[in-house]
Amino acid sequence: MKKILFLLLLIPMxxxxxxxxxxxxxxxxxxxxITVKNGYFYPQDKTLREIFCQCGNKGGYWFETAxxxxxxxxxxxxxxxxxxxxxGKALCSNECTNVKIPTFGLGxxxxxxxxxxxxxxxxxxxxxxxVGAGLKTFFYRENNKSPFVAQCVKKTTVGGMVNLGLEYxxxxxxxxxxxxxxxFKKLKPxxxxxxxxxxxxxxxxxxxxxxxxxxxxxxxL
Numbered sequence: 001m002k003k004i005l006f007l008l009l010l011i012p013m014x015x016x017x018x019x020x021x022x023x024x025x026x027x028x029x030x031x032x033x034i035t036v037k038n039g040y041f042y043p044q045d046k047t048l049r050e051i052f053c054q055c056g057n058k059g060g061y062w063f064e065t066a067x068x069x070x071x072x073x074x075x076x077x078x079x080x081x082x083x084x085x086x087x088g089k090a091l092c093s094n095e096c097t098n099v100k101i102p103t104f105g106l107g108x109x110x111x112x113x114x115x116x117x118x119x120x121x122x123x124x125x126x127x128x129x130x131v132g133a134g135l136k137t138f139f140y141r142e143n144n145k146s147p148f149v150a151q152c153v154k155k156t157t158v159g160g161m162v163n164l165g166l167e168y169x170x171x172x173x174x175x176x177x178x179x180x181x182x183x184f185k186k187l188k189p190x191x192x193x194x195x196x197x198x199x200x201x202x203x204x205x206x207x208x209x210x211x212x213x214x215x216x217x218x219x220x221l
Contacts, residue, residue, distance in 0.1 A: 028070045028073065028074060028076070028111060028113065030070060030173070030220035030221060031069065031070055031221060032067070032068070032069055032070075032220070032221040033067075033068050033070075033076070033175075033218055033219070033220045033221065034065070034066070034067050034068075034218055034219055034221075035064075035065065035066045035067075035068075035175075035177055035216045035217070035218035036064075036065050036216060036217055036218070037062075037063070037064040037065070037066065037082075037177065037179065037214055037215070037216035038061065038062070038063055038064075038214050038215065038216070039061070039062040039064070039179070039181075039212045039213055039214020039215070040059055040060070040061060040062060040212070040213055040214060041059050041060055041061070041062040041084050041210055041211075041212050042058065042059040042210050042211045042212075042213075043058070043059060043207070043208075043209075043210040044184070044207045044209040044210040044211075045206055045207035045208070045209075045210070047206070048088075048099070048206065048207075051088035051089065051090065051097060051099070052086050052087075052088045052099075053088075054088050054089035054094070055086075055087045055088050055089060059086075059210070060084060060085070060086035061084075062082060062083075062084050062212050062214065063082060063083050063084075064080055064081065064082035064083075064216075065080065065081055065082075066078055066079065066080035066081075066216075066218075067079050067080075068109065074110055074111045074112065074113060075108060075109070075110055075111075076108065076109045076110075076111065077106075077107075077108055077109075078105075078106070078107055078108070078109055078132070078134070079104075079105070079106050080103075080104070080105040080106075080107075081102070081103065081104050081105075082102070082103045082105070083100075083101075083102050083103075084099075084100065084101040084102075084103075085098065085099070085100045085101075086098070086099050090144065095144065095145045096144075096145050097142065097143065097144045097145065098142070098143045099140075099141070099142050100139075100140075100141040100142075101138060101139070101140055101141070101208060102138075102139040102141075103136050103137060103138050103139065103183070104136070104137045104139075105134055105135065105136040105137070105161055106134050106135055106136075107132050107133055107134015107135065107136075107161060107163075108132055108133065108134060109130050109131070109132035109163070110130065110131055110132065111128050111129070111130045111167075112128060112129045112130070113128045114126075114127070114128070126168055126169045126170070127166060127167070127168050128166070128167045128168075128169070129164075129165075129166055129167075130163075130164060130165055130166075130167060131162075131163070131164045132162065132163045132164070133160070133161065133162045133163070134160070134161055135158055135159070135160060135161070136158070136159050136160060136161045136183055136185070137156065137157070137158050137159075138155075138156070138157050138158070138159055138183075138185055138187070138208050139156050140153070140154070140155040140156070140157070140187065140206070140208060141153070141154055142154075155187055157185055157187045157208075158185070159183060159184055159185020159208065159209070160183070160184050160185065161181060161182065161183045161184070162181070162182050163179060163180065163181040163182070164179070164180055165177060165178050165179035165180055166178045169220065173219060173220045173221075174217070174218070174219055174220075175217075175218050175219070175220060176215065176216070176217060176218075177215065177216035177217070177218055178215055178216075179212075179213070179214060179215070179216060180211070180212070180213050181211070181212040181213075182209065182210070182211050182212070183208065183209045183210060183212065184207075184208075184209035185207075185208045185209055186205050186206065186207050186208070186209075187205070187206055187208060188205055188206075
């Protein structure tokens with residue numbers, strides 16, 4: 001995972017350096033943009049991967065919608081909401097469990113546009129690159145059928161996120177978004193008053209972070 005993060009951070013530096021040298025920086029030509037995304041979430045937490053692996057893959061599909069506004073030249077502010085749900089089996093009892101992680105994020109994105117970004121005849125000029133960072137609220141939900149752990153776990157916590165990707169804009173202001181996001185936050189899950197009392201086996205750290213990679217479709221206004 002550390003190697004993946006290194007590569008994700010290296011790509012924007014190389015790309016931005018190339019654009020600056022070529023003097024091809026342009027500005028945004030829109031106010032609002034809305035995106036619907038579909039990706040794959042690979043958890044950073046080894047325990048979560050082992051639980052999910054009992055029912056197939058170590059990760060699962062990630063759905064997200066985002067709305068952003070251009071606040072200054074190449075800088076956008078973006079609000080996003082995502083949803084992840086995955087079934088698994090407890091490692092000790094082999095009983096079924098389900099983990100849901102809805103999120104809400106708020107952050108900034110900086111775009112690198114070509115000098116001829118408004119030139120619809122050139123394919124490469126319609127490709128932009130972006131990097132971003134912000135805060136993300138995680139609404140962790142876990143339901144267990146195992147008698148050895150808490151049956152219901154609910155926890156809300158705030159973490160962080162970084163993202164980067166490529167965006168291709170078509171002639172009709174539709175765009176395709178290829179993105180790579182990394183979320184990070186550790187929490188100590190414990191049941192709330194509406195569920196059973198928190199058991200000692202429930203008192204461990206869970207890393208909700210991980211890599212999300214996928215594709216999105218959006219429209220600029």
